[in-house]
Amino acid sequence: DTEVTQTPKHLVMGMTNKKSLKCEQHMGHRAMYWYKQKAKKPPELMFVYSYEKLSINESVPSRFSPECPNSSLLNLHLHALQPEDSALYLCASRRKGGAYTGELFFGEGSRLTVL
Amino acid sequence: AQTVTQSQPEMSVQEAETVTLSCTYDTSENNYYLFWYKQPPSRQMILVIRQEAYKQQNATENRFSVNFQKAAKSFSLKISDSQLGDTAMYFCAFKIWGAGGTSYGKLTFGQGTILTVHP
Numbered sequence: 001d002t003e004v005t006q007t008p009k010h011l012v013m014g015m016t017n018k019k020s021l022k023c024e025q026h027m028g029h030r031a032m033y034w035y036k037q038k039a040k041k042p043p044e045l046m047f048v049y050s051y052e053k054l055s056i057n058e059s060v061p062s063r064f065s066p067e068c069p070n071s072s073l074l075n076l077h078l079h080a081l082q083p084e085d086s087a088l089y090l091c092a093s094r095r096k097g098g099a100y101t102g103e104l105f106f107g108e109g110s111r112l113t114v115l
Numbered sequence: 116a117q118t119v120t121q122s123q124p125e126m127s128v129q130e131a132e133t134v135t136l137s138c139t140y141d142t143s144e145n146n147y148y149l150f151w152y153k154q155p156p157s158r159q160m161i162l163v164i165r166q167e168a169y170k171q172q173n174a175t176e177n178r179f180s181v182n183f184q185k186a187a188k189s190f191s192l193k194i195s196d197s198q199l200g201d202t203a204m205y206f207c208a209f210k211i212w213g214a215g216g217t218s219y220g221k222l223t224f225g226q227g228t229i230l231t232v233h234p
Contacts, residue, residue, distance in 0.1 A: 031220060042206055042224035043160070056220050088158065102148035102167075102210050104222055106160035 003027075006091050006107035014115050015081060021110045023074040023091030031055075032074040033092040033104065034066060043090055049074060050096070081114045088112075117142045119209050121225035128197045129233050135182075136192045136228050138207030146212040149183065149190045150222075155203040163205070166190065168212070197232045204229050 004025045013019050023032065031050045035043035048056035049068040063085075065077040074091055088111050092104040118141045128134040140149070151163040166174045166183050173181050178195045194201055207225040 033220075033222075040204070040227070040229070042227055045221060048220045050220060090160065092160075101165065102212060103150060103162050103165055105162075106152075108157075108159045 004091055004093055004105050004107035006089075006110050008110060009108065010111045010113075012113045012115065013078065013081065015083075017081075018077070018079045020078065021076040021089055021091075021112070023076075023107055024072055025093040025105070026072055027093065027095070027105065028071075029093035029105070030071055030096040031094040032068060033090075033094070034074070034076050035090040035092065037088045037090055037109070039088075047076075078112070081112075083114050086112055086114045117144070117209050117211070117221075117223045119207050119223050119225035121205075121207050121228050123228045124226070125229045125231070127231045127233060128194075130197055130199060132197055133193060133195045134197055134230065136194075136205055136207075136230065138190045138192070138225055140188050140190065140207070140209050140225075142188070142209065142211075144211050148210045148212055149181075150208040150210070151179070151181070151190075151192045152206045152208055152224075153201075153203045154206065154227075155200075160206075164192065194230075199232050199234060202230060202232045 007022045034046040037043040046060045047066045052068045063080045067075040088109040090109045091107045094104050120139045147168045149166045153163045154160045164176045164179050180193045182191045204227045206227045209223045
């Protein structure tokens with residue numbers, strides 16, 4: 001199983017809504033990532049979790065709140081977003097230790113539209 | 116800080132021909148990984164090829180090969196026998212090798228090159 005699964009694939013929300021994005025992997029990877037990607041642009045790193053602990057926060061606004069409940073699951077809680085937050089949100093995971101190859105495995109993304 | 120530069124925003128190639136995508140990077144690190152990722156219009160980012168900086172031999176994966184010039188900090192991707200399914204945005208990416216410190220977790224992307232393969 002070499003998949004990173006993201007749900008939902010599409011999400012439309014108002015600026016006052018609270019919603020969550022979910023990411024799951026069963027590859028035993030112990031590093032998980034959230035990226036934000038605008039059209040025809042590279043992904044921008046938001047957060048990195050290593051062994052279920054937040055290791056990198058790229059100065060992301062507090063309206064984005066990550067959570068890593070266990071080694072297989074990563075959530076991104078969304079609250080009071082702005083229209084400019086509309087983007088594709090990518091989750092990725094990476095093996096740590098062992099046969100380390102450095103590469104990230106990406107999910108298909110969640111397309112978020114903020115009205 | 117690491118930077119990755121892709122100087123070709125868009126490229127096109129005829130089916131069955133060969134195309135080369137350019138990438139340069141800047142780092143003071145000696146041990147690192149370089150990657151080419153492909154993101155088709157269906158959007159899932161897929162690893163195309165990986166190069167460890169300590170390896171002198173250029174990586175190859177079927178029709179994909181790289182020209183890694185460590186001293187020049189250059190990492191180009193050659194696609195041979197281009198196929199329609201190669202149409203995608205291609206990202207060159209850099210990651211420090213090793214553990215410890217927040218910078219080791221980061222994957223730095225270039226701006227991307229949109230490749231279109233024409234029939």
